[in-house]
Amino acid sequence: MASYRIGIAFFYHESHTFSPVRTTLDDFIQEGYHKGEKILAAYTGTKTEVGGFIDVVREKGGTLVPLLCAAAIPSGPVTRETYEVIRSQMLDAIEQAGEMDGLLLALHGAMVVEGVTDPEVEMLAAIREKVGESLPIATTLDMHANLGRRILDFTPLHFGFKTYPHVDMYEQGCKAATMLYRQLDGGTRFYASFVKLRALLPSLNMRTAEGPMHDLVELAKKQEQDPDIGGASIFGGFPYADIPEAGASVLVVGTDQEKTRKTARFLAQQVWENRERFVIALPKVRDALQSALQIQADKPIALADISDNPLSGGTGDTTELLREMIALDLENALFGALYDEESLQACMEAAAGATIRLSLGGKLSPEFGPPVEVDAKIMALTNGVFTNKGPMNTGLLVDTNGAAHIRAGGLDILLTGRALSANDPELFRHIGIEPTTKRILGLKVKNHFRAAFDPLVSQVIYVDAPGLASNDFTHFAYKQIPRPIWPLDEIDGGFMEEG
Ligand SMILES: [Zn+2]
Incomplete structure (x- = not known):
């Protein structure tokens, strides 16, 4: 087996666009901002996505190329200046890393930057441009990611958390790394299918121990038992982001294009049919x-x-x-x-x-x-x-x-x-x-x-x-989310975008 050089990076924030607070570089520095070898010191042995990347690459005898990790805890949108700094440091780190065989990225999927509603996709596009068309890239995404179909333009390998509370970050990190190696070692060709739903799901009743998300995740896991399906992720979305990408989605990765499409449609239909179960009333x-x-x-x-x-x-x-x-x-x-x-x-x-x-x-x-x-x-x-x-x-x-x-x-x-x-x-x-x-x-x-x-x-x-x-979305003055959208509007069909 070849000893591959695998880049690892982390770019993570969940941005509440109604928050009066702005997320700055200091917030990233306070939570987790590491370059190069310091990444290994910070994340080796932790039950995080990056911890999973590190373990799999080491187990496979690969060489870790730690690039940049920038994570801040959820708050308001990230300032444009902060994003520009992180973006250019990320691209510089990739430039300086030299030849790589693959790249593992831990993303959140619900980051918003001032003036950029889908910074993860924008970052992926910039990275793709830098590393060229053929370098395999795999990502992990938070269950609360607000995704659009465009994320598939840069790689099909995306894997979302299956637990909330998120206690499988490490497992999904391992999974993304394992799938990357399948592509590298065996030359496996992966496809991905995506369905965006017209649904803003409240996250309160989204725990995976019980309730609707438990049932949906169980269904997704069942699909993954098919050897042609490499990953079936259900994204509840993050409803406090007033952006065109807001809302739930499903993303299925596999080696059989037709099967990934059918599976994504099936799971998305299940999400849509279960949407009312996410709503609960609370006491004062x-x-x-x-x-x-x-x-x-x-x-x-x-x-x-x-x-x-x-x-x-x-x-x-x-x-x-x-x-x-x-x-x-x-x-x-x-x-x-x-x-x-x-x-x-x-x-x-x-x-x-x-x-x-x-x-x-x-x-x-x-x-x-x-x-x-x-x-x-x-x-x-x-x-x-x-x-x-x-x-x-x-x-x-x-x-x-x-x-x-x-x-x-x-x-x-x-x-x-x-x-x-x-x-x-x-x-x-x-x-x-x-x-x-x-x-x-x-x-x-x-x-x-x-x-x-x-x-x-x-x-x-x-x-x-x-x-x-x-928990009550009628308190928010949404301007940019796709309309109509459930539960704010009456709609018949729940599918907004497929790909
Ligand atoms: Zn989350």
Whole structure:
């Protein structure tokens, strides 16, 4: 077997176009920005797509050519300037890498850049131009990718996550790499078929443990048992992006063109027929808290403020759930994480043990509720650096840009120096808060946190608070999404684009 030189790169962001925040180079640097050999140090042994690329290439005796990794956590659109920098560094890295035999790219698929609605495709086009027509390229994509048919113009090899919470990033990384090797070693010719649906699916009920996405993913896996089908991916899409590519889609990779086409059509039809199952109504915050207080349980009850989930583009600083938790004067409760640089700074200046007056949250998107005034005792302060120990992104180093544990009455509150979802209990544990000892948890999360928290809590209650990631799409003033589109419009046929 030949020893191939395989380039690896990572270009990743989920952009909420209604967010007032802009994603800059600093956000990428804070989350994951690595060049060359540093990529191997950052991702070897991690359960990420890049971790999967690395393992397969090494196992096959190939030579890794680490190019550029740039990933930021979901927020507003990426600035044009940031994108230009990443793009030119990516192309430079490819230029300097010299001759390569293949390229593995971990993409998200729901990135939006100021003035560019499909930057992954634009990046792929630029890369393709640089490396020439024949270099095999394989990508991984997030389940929430907003895709258009054009992505097939540059390579047929695209593989989406099959789990939500995304705990199969590593497996899909391995799969993309394995398929790339099939093309390299055996000269296998792959085809891909794509169907775009006129459907904006809410992601709240998109978990793959149960419900409609579970059933759809099971169907996709069944198709993959056919040796002619290399991958069948269902993309739920990311509905908080006001772009022409928004919405659900299906992409099937295989060695039999006709079969990939039929399979993609079949799966897309199943998505369309199951669309209503994705919609669920949620209780208001006060009602949810009242019902949580009625529940007798030996484990905490988690209230999930999905509308401000930072991983869905929430600013991480809305206050309705916090305000109601304080108003109820709860005993033994925990709220977090609240992104509030100003209050965190005030805590850092006052030091642990002090009691200070703080005006919490409500700064980035005050339209969803004003700050909450509290007198709080500073319990502990950290630099906010810890390692994920839960099942998602296990082993990845996280930096919250500082953290403060404060207490107001019977409520423990975690403040952080940037917005991030409470997906790993280590976020709380690293500063000395044990979430399992609490009666009620108020968390800025959606679904990913369940990978780690389901075993720790007795129940999860999703609440309807105001925020950028509201489950109700009628709150958003869409201008660029394709119309008609379900559920905003009445339509008969769900297929928009095929290829
Ligand atoms: Zn996702």
